[in-house]
Amino acid sequence: MEVLKIATAGSVDDGKSTLIGRILYDTRSLTDDKLEAIERTSKQKGFDYLDFSLATDGLVAEREQGITIDVAHIYFSTAKKSYIIADTPGHVEYTRNMVTGASTSQAAIILVDARNGVIEQTYRHFFINNLLKVKDIIVAVNKMDLVDFAQDNFDAIKAEITALAKRAGSTQNITFIPVSALQGDNVVNRSENTPWYTGTTLLEHFEKLEAQDVYEESVARLPVQTVVRPKTDEFHDFRGYAGKLYGGNLAVGDEVTVLPSKTASKVKDIYFFDKKYKVAERGTSINVTLENDINISRGDIIVKSSELPKETKALNAKICWMDSTNLVVGKKYLLQQGANVIAAKVASIDAVIATDFSGEAAATELKINEIGKVSFKLAKTLFYDTYEVNKTTGSFILIDPQTNNTSGAGFIQ
Amino acid sequence: MNDLRVNTLESEAIYILREVAAQFEKPVLLFSGGKDSITLVRLAQKAFWPAKIPFPFLHVDTGHNFPETIEFRDRLAKELGIELIVRNVQDNIDSGKVVEETGKYASRNMLQTETLLDAIEEFGFDAAIGGARRDEEKARAKERIFSVRSDFGEWDEKNQRPELFDLLNGKIELGQNVRCFPISNWTELDVWSYIEREEIEIPSIYFAHKRNVFLRDGMIWSAEDDVVFRAEDEEVKEMMVRFRTVGDMSCTAAVLSDAVSIGKVVQEIRDSSISERGARIDDKRSEAAMEKRKQQGYF
Numbered sequence: 103m104e105v106l107k108i109a110t111a112g113s114v115d116d117g118k119s120t121l122i123g124r125i126l127y128d129t130r131s132l133t134d135d136k137l138e139a140i141e142r143t144s145k146q147k148g149f150d151y152l153d154f155s156l157a158t159d160g161l162v163a164e165r166e167q168g169i170t171i172d173v174a175h176i177y178f179s180t181a182k183k184s185y186i187i188a189d190t191p192g193h194v195e196y197t198r199n200m201v202t203g204a205s206t207s208q209a210a211i212i213l214v215d216a217r218n219g220v221i222e223q224t225y226r227h228f229f230i231n232n233l234l235k236v237k238d239i240i241v242a243v244n245k246m247d248l249v250d251f252a253q254d255n256f257d258a259i260k261a262e263i264t265a266l267a268k269r270a271g272s273t274q275n276i277t278f279i280p281v282s283a284l285q286g287d288n289v290v291n292r293s294e295n296t297p298w299y300t301g302t303t304l305l306e307h308f309e310k311l312e313a314q315d316v317y318e319e320s321v322a323r324l325p326v327q328t329v330v331r332p333k334t335d336e337f338h339d340f341r342g343y344a345g346k347l348y349g350g351n352l353a354v355g356d357e358v359t360v361l362p363s364k365t366a367s368k369v370k371d372i373y374f375f376d377k378k379y380k381v382a383e384r385g386t387s388i389n390v391t392l393e394n395d396i397n398i399s400r401g402d403i404i405v406k407s408s409e410l411p412k413e414t415k416a417l418n419a420k421i422c423w424m425d426s427t428n429l430v431v432g433k434k435y436l437l438q439q440g441a442n443v444i445a446a447k448v449a450s451i452d453a454v455i456a457t458d459f460s461g462e463a464a465a466t467e468l469k470i471n472e473i474g475k476v477s478f479k480l481a482k483t484l485f486y487d488t489y490e491v492n493k494t495t496g497s498f499i500l501i502d503p504q505t506n507n508t509s510g511a512g513f514i515q
Numbered sequence: 516m517n518d519l520r521v522n523t524l525e526s527e528a529i530y531i532l533r534e535v536a537a538q539f540e541k542p543v544l545l546f547s548g549g550k551d552s553i554t555l556v557r558l559a560q561k562a563f564w565p566a567k568i569p570f571p572f573l574h575v576d577t578g579h580n581f582p583e584t585i586e587f588r589d590r591l592a593k594e595l596g597i598e599l600i601v602r603n604v605q606d607n608i609d610s611g612k613v614v615e616e617t618g619k620y621a622s623r624n625m626l627q628t629e630t631l632l633d634a635i636e637e638f639g640f641d642a643a644i645g646g647a648r649r650d651e652e653k654a655r656a657k658e659r660i661f662s663v664r665s666d667f668g669e670w671d672e673k674n675q676r677p678e679l680f681d682l683l684n685g686k687i688e689l690g691q692n693v694r695c696f697p698i699s700n701w702t703e704l705d706v707w708s709y710i711e712r713e714e715i716e717i718p719s720i721y722f723a724h725k726r727n728v729f730l731r732d733g734m735i736w737s738a739e740d741d742v743v744f745r746a747e748d749e750e751v752k753e754m755m756v757r758f759r760t761v762g763d764m765s766c767t768a769a770v771l772s773d774a775v776s777i778g779k780v781v782q783e784i785r786d787s788s789i790s791e792r793g794a795r796i797d798d799k800r801s802e803a804a805m806e807k808r809k810q811q812g813y814f
Contacts (some may be wrong), residue, residue, distance in 0.1 A: 332566035387529035
C-alpha cells in the first residue's frame with residue numbers, strides 16, 4: 103500500500119479543518135468515541151451541524167478561536183492507499199508552518215472560498231507550493247452551497263489560477279474541484295448539486311495520484327549520520343557508514359566518492375539491519391561498508407563518482423524566513439543540510455520576493471514569513487545540488503546559534 | 516498491509532534514532548514494556564547493528580503496572596545487555612513531593628510526570644526517546660518529532676520549531692531537553708502489523724485471556740488486584756478480555772476480545788470502531804486533557 107502525504111492550505115475560515123473532518127467522516131475513519139466527542143461538543147456549542155474541525159484542531163487556543171495554529175497530522179486509509187494529511191494554518195503569520203507542512207508532501211490542497219474568489223492568500227499558498235515543487239495541486243473551491251453551486255463562481259476561480267500558474271511557469275499538475283465541506287458535496291461522494299461538473303471527487307482524485315516519495319530524484323546521495331563501530335570480537339574491524347539514501351540507488355561494487363575529502367572507494371557491503379543487500383533503493387536507512395579504510399565522519403556525503411554534486415563557499419539561495427528576529431547582513435547562522443552543519447554568514451540580501459507574483463524588490467532585511475534571495479559566505483565548502491535535482495542536498499535550514507531556533511529554510515536554485 | 520508502507524515508516528524511524536544518537540550527548544529510551552516501546556527497541560537494534568543500542572532504558576514505574584509487563588521489561592533489557600533505570604512514583608509519594616489522587620477515578624498517571632522530570636535531571640539526559648504516535652490523540656498530532664522542553668519539562672505548543680523535510684534540529688540550551696518520537700507517523704495498526712511481521716515478543720496481557728473484571732461507565736476494569744478502586748456494588752465477573760494499551764492499571768480498561776494470537780489482534784484492530792485511547796480514562800477528563808498534561812511535562 104502506498105502512502106500519500108497531502109498538505110492543506112487555505113485562508114482563515116475557508117473551511118480547511120471542516121474539509122478534513124468531512125473526509126474522515128465520509129471515509130468512516132472517525133472511530134465511534136471520537137465521533138461521539140464531536141457530537142457532544144457540537145451540541146454543547148449550540149450548533150445544528152457536526153463541527154468536524156473539532157477532530158483536527160487539537161489545541162485549546164485553536165478551539166477557542168476557531169482557527170488552526172499549528173500543523174496537525176491526520177491519518178486515514180482507504181482500500182487503495184494510506185494517507186497522511188498535514189493540516190496547516192491559513193493565517194499569514196503561520197506561513198512558516200505551511201512551508202513545514204508542504205516540505206514533506208507530494209500533493210497540496212489549496213482551499214478557496216467560492217464567495218470570495220482568489221485572494222492575496224491564495225497567491226501566497228500557490229507561491230509556496232510552487233517554491234517547494236509540490237507535485238500535485240488540488241484547488242478545492244469550497245462553500246459552493248453558499249453560492250447556490252453556481253458554475254460561474256467556480257469557472258472564474260479556475261481561470262484566474264490557471265493564468266497565475268502560467269505566469270509562474272508552474273509545471274505542476276493542477277486540478278479544480280467544486281466542494282462543500284460542510285455538506286459533503288464532491289468530497290468523498292459525488293454531488294447532485296453540480297451537474298455541470300464532470301470531474302472526480304476529492305477522494306477519487308487522491309486515489310489516482312502517484313504516491314512517490316518526495317525524494318525521488320535520480321542522483322544517489324548518502325549523508326552519513328553516524329559511523330557504526332561495534333568493536334566486538336565478531337565485528338572487530340567493522341566500520342559502517344549509516345544513513346538514509348536519498349535519490350536513485352546504490353549497489354555493491356559502485357565506485358563512490360566521499361565528500362568533502364573527495365576520497366574514492368568502492369561499496370563493499372550494504373546492510374539493512376543484519377541482512378546484506380546487493381542494491382539499496384532510495385528512502386532506505388542503510389549501513390554501508392567501503393573497500394578501503396578512509397576517514398569518514400558524520401556530515402560527510404557518499405555519492406557515486408559519476409554523479410558528483412556542485413560545490414561552493416559562496417552560496418545563493420531562496421530563503422523562507424521563520425524567525426521573529428529579522429535576517430540581516432553580517433549575521434552568522436548554522437546551515438544544516440542533511441547531517442552536515444556549516445557556519446554561514448549573510449553576505450547580502452539580494453531581493454525580497456513578493457508572494458503574489460508581482461515581482462522582486464530590494465531589501466535590507468528579511469522579516470518573518472518573507473521569502474527572499476540571499477547570498478552567504480560559508481566557513482567550509484558546501485557540496486550541493488539544486489533543489490530540483492535533489493531535495494535533500496538542495497535544501498537546508500538556518501539555525502540561530504544564539505537561540506538554537508530553526509530560523510529559516512533555504513532552497514538552492 | 517503492504518511492505519512499502521511499513522518499510523517507509525521503518526526507515527524513517529531508524530533515521531530519527533540515528534539522529535538522536537548523533538546529535539545528543541546523553542539520550543535515554545523511555546521503556547515501559549508496552550508495545551510501542553517494544554517496537555522502538557527493535558528499531559533501535561536495527562539502527563545500530565552490529566553495535567549495541569547506544570543508550571540506556573528508563574522506566575517510570577507507577578507501581579500500578581501490570582506484573583506481566585514488568586517481568587517482560589526486565590527480561591528484555593537483560594537479554595539485550597542494556598542498562599535499565601527504574602524510578603518509582605511511590606518514592607515521590609512517600610516523600611510527600613506529590614499527593615496521590617483519591618476517589619473512584621484515582622490514578623497515578625499524572626504523577627509520572629514529576630518522576631520523569633526528576634530522572635531526567637538526576638542523570639542529565641538531554642534527549643528522551645518515546646513511543647508516542649500522532650494518531651493517538653489530537654494534541655499529540657501537533658507535536659514535532661524533536662520536541663523541545665524547558666527545564667520544567669514544559670511544552671510550548673504555540674511556538675514549536677519548524678521541522679522541514681527530514682531535517683531535525685536538536686540544538687538546545689543547558690537544562691533544556693528534547694523529547695524524540697521516532698514512530699510519530701505510525702498508526703496503531705502499523706505498530707501491530709510490524710510486531711506481526713517482525714515476530715516480536717510482547718507481554719501476554721495484549722492477548723485475550725480470562726480475567727476477573729467489573730464494569731463501570733461502559734468500560735471493563737481489572738478486578739484482579741487492589742489498584743483499581745471498586746465500589747462494593749460493582750460486581751466482579753470473569754470475562755475474556757485483552758488490553759490495547761498497558762499504561763497504569765488504574766486508568767487502563769480492557770476490551771472484550773477473543774484475539775489469542777498476533778494475527779487475530781491485527782484483524783481486530785483493523786475492524787475496530789473505537790480508538791485506542793478510547794479505553795484510557797485519563798484522556799476523557801476533558802477535551803484538552805492531553806494538551807494540559809503535555810504542557811506540564813507529560814509524555
